[in-house]
Amino acid sequence: MRILIRHAARIVVVVLLGGILGATLVRVAPGFGVDEQELDSRLNHESIQALRQSRASDGNLAEYYVHYLNRLLHGDLGTSRTLQQPVRQLLAERFPETLKSVGLGLALGWTLGLALAIAPVMSRSWCVDLLTSLLAGVLLCLPAAVLALLFVIAHAPGRLVLGLIVFPKVFRYARNLLAHSASLPHVLTARAKGAGGFRVLLWHILPVAGPQLLALAGVSVSLTFAAAIPVEVLCDLPGIGQLAWKAAMGRDLALLVNLTMIVTIVTLLANYAADLITNPLASGKA
Amino acid sequence: MKWARMAALGFLVLVSAACLLADYVAPASYAQQFRDALDAAPSRQHPLGTDDLGRDRLSRLLYGTRVSLLLAPAAALLSSLLAALIGGTAGFVGGWVERCMMAATDLFLSLPWLFLLVTVRALLPLNVSPFTSVVITFALLGCLGWAAAARVICADARTLSSSDFVLLARATGNGSFRLLWRHILPNLKPILYAQFWISIPVFILTEANLGILGLGVAEPLPSWGSLLRELESFSAFSAQPWQFVPLILLVVVVSCFHVGLQKRELSS
Numbered sequence: 001m002r003i004l005i006r007h008a009a010r011i012v013v014v015v016l017l018g019g020i021l022g023a024t025l026v027r028v029a030p031g032f033g034v035d036e037q038e039l040d041s042r043l044n045h046e047s048i049q050a051l052r053q054s055r056a057s058d059g060n061l062a063e064y065y066v067h068y069l070n071r072l073l074h075g076d077l078g079t080s081r082t083l084q085q086p087v088r089q090l091l092a093e094r095f096p097e098t099l100k101s102v103g104l105g106l107a108l109g110w111t112l113g114l115a116l117a118i119a120p121v122m123s124r125s126w127c128v129d130l131l132t133s134l135l136a137g138v139l140l141c142l143p144a145a146v147l148a149l150l151f152v153i154a155h156a157p158g159r160l161v162l163g164l165i166v167f168p169k170v171f172r173y174a175r176n177l178l179a180h181s182a183s184l185p186h187v188l189t190a191r192a193k194g195a196g197g198f199r200v201l202l203w204h205i206l207p208v209a210g211p212q213l214l215a216l217a218g219v220s221v222s223l224t225f226a227a228a229i230p231v232e233v234l235c236d237l238p239g240i241g242q243l244a245w246k247a248a249m250g251r252d253l254a255l256l257v258n259l260t261m262i263v264t265i266v267t268l269l270a271n272y273a274a275d276l277i278t279n280p281l282a283s284g285k286a
Numbered sequence: 287m288k289w290a291r292m293a294a295l296g297f298l299v300l301v302s303a304a305c306l307l308a309d310y311v312a313p314a315s316y317a318q319q320f321r322d323a324l325d326a327a328p329s330r331q332h333p334l335g336t337d338d339l340g341r342d343r344l345s346r347l348l349y350g351t352r353v354s355l356l357l358a359p360a361a362a363l364l365s366s367l368l369a370a371l372i373g374g375t376a377g378f379v380g381g382w383v384e385r386c387m388m389a390a391t392d393l394f395l396s397l398p399w400l401f402l403l404v405t406v407r408a409l410l411p412l413n414v415s416p417f418t419s420v421v422i423t424f425a426l427l428g429c430l431g432w433a434a435a436a437r438v439i440c441a442d443a444r445t446l447s448s449s450d451f452v453l454l455a456r457a458t459g460n461g462s463f464r465l466l467w468r469h470i471l472p473n474l475k476p477i478l479y480a481q482f483w484i485s486i487p488v489f490i491l492t493e494a495n496l497g498i499l500g501l502g503v504a505e506p507l508p509s510w511g512s513l514l515r516e517l518e519s520f521s522a523f524s525a526q527p528w529q530f531v532p533l534i535l536l537v538v539v540v541s542c543f544h545v546g547l548q549k550r551e552l553s554s
Contacts, residue, residue, distance in 0.1 A: 145498035
């Protein structure tokens with residue numbers, strides 16, 4: 001319970017600090033407080049003054065932040081300047097799409113990564129080790145955007161790209177971890193006593209490597225969300241990655257900061273969930 | 287695997303030399319447009335053909351490699367120095383200073399890397415000169431990429447500051463600055479070097495991602511990001527396989543950086 005409270009407190013701190021940081025970024029960005037509507041020659045002096053007056057509360061940083069935080073606490077994330085839609089509505093439309101892509105990417109990446117990490121450890125064949133390491137090595141050297149472009153050229157489903165981005169990271173970490181676990185004395189004893197490969201893996205190797213693999217699971221969520229930007233842009237998937245890119249190109253900082261905050265909270269939740277599962281496992285093992 | 291490491295380093299030296307000498311080696315300037323040879327196939331005059339604006343692909347590859355290959359280490363140096371400053375100070379001083387600095391580092395680490403980069407990049411003007419865009423892109427990478435390295439350096443500095451030789455040096459009357467400068471920092475060099483080396487391929491790949499998304503180095507100055515962006519126009523019907531040369535070079539160069547890392551550096 002204490003751990004839960006601590007994690008919840010951390011999330012609140014992140015939101016508050018992130019809010020300050022975000023509001024400051026928006027406030028100090030070049031072009032803040034300038035509306036291109038003011039360039040409209042049809043507007044008279046009074047209309048321009050009225051436009052400026054409507055942004056008067058944003059003039060002071062502290063006032064701007066309090067205003068921003070107040071809206072945030074009431075669930076109002078503001079309105080996108082470029083898309084002219086409430087940020088909340090945009091998120092509701094696009095977040096499920098990204099969650100679907102990220103979920104599929106994580107499932108594929110972890111399945112591939114673990115399967116190909118287990119293969120060389122269990123087969124103890126240098127040939128399998130070389131081939132799997134080579135495949136992961138090449139994928140590790142490819143930018144996410146290039147992988148997405150290659151999938152577009154090959155007319156392959158774009159969502160799978162996220163899996164190929166997660167795979168090499170999972171593979172490299174899991175392979176080293178499993179190889180280390182497989183060389184531990186109790187595993188060698190189990191093998192010497194005639195335990196089968198599957199039994200050794202399931203009962204002697206995976207329980208040792210499990211907690212550390214779970215820690216990686218939390219990190220891989222952040223990695224997948226970050227990779228969603230180039231993948232969704234290039235594969236034309238209408239998720240929050242594509243939204244973030246559109247916001248960046250239109251310099252819609254209010255939208256961008258909100259998106260970054262929300263993705264940060266999701267990744268923090270994933271990390272804390274991994275922590276909550278890992279801690280009892282690690283203490284049970286001890 | 288010493289031979290593989292040597293081969294990787296040799297290849298990196300060769301590529302670096304070629305791009306440093308781009309002014310002499312390249313067939314043309316990266317911005318020169320041959321209007322009579324748009325989208326041309328490889329020939330003696332243009333060994334990798336030309337792009338849709340008639341610019342020589344080989345020249346653009348050499349100059350683009352120069353931008354990415356020289357500025358990624360510069361950004362890595364900046365991020366390593368920041369990590370040394372923040373992580374080293376936190377680990378050496380300890381107590382609440384360390385807790386505060388590491389909390390800030392954790393906050394930084396919890397922000398998804400590309401989201402953060404895109405947000406901060408969008409904060410700055412997008413319509414800038416090519417030179418300014420290069421400086422902005424790599425300075426951002428350097429300024430935002432220190433967090434993970436700072437954590438590692440902090441842990442190492444903490445271990446070092448409680449080690450016997452530092453206690454002995456403290457007991458003989460060495461001041462804090464001298465302890466840090468003469469005893470801690472020299473022993474942090476291997477880990478700093480490893481962090482510097484690890485950051486280079488990460489920054490190269492990130493610049494490529496930003497470039498493809500149109501948030502990296504501005505045209506007409508080439509970089510790997512902008513060169514790879516041309517793959518968007520690749521079509522199986524009018525296949526130009528030489529368009530993949532920058533991609534192959536990128537993969538080989540990044541692999542060389544990975545191979546160049548010694549096992550002990552990777553484990554650190």
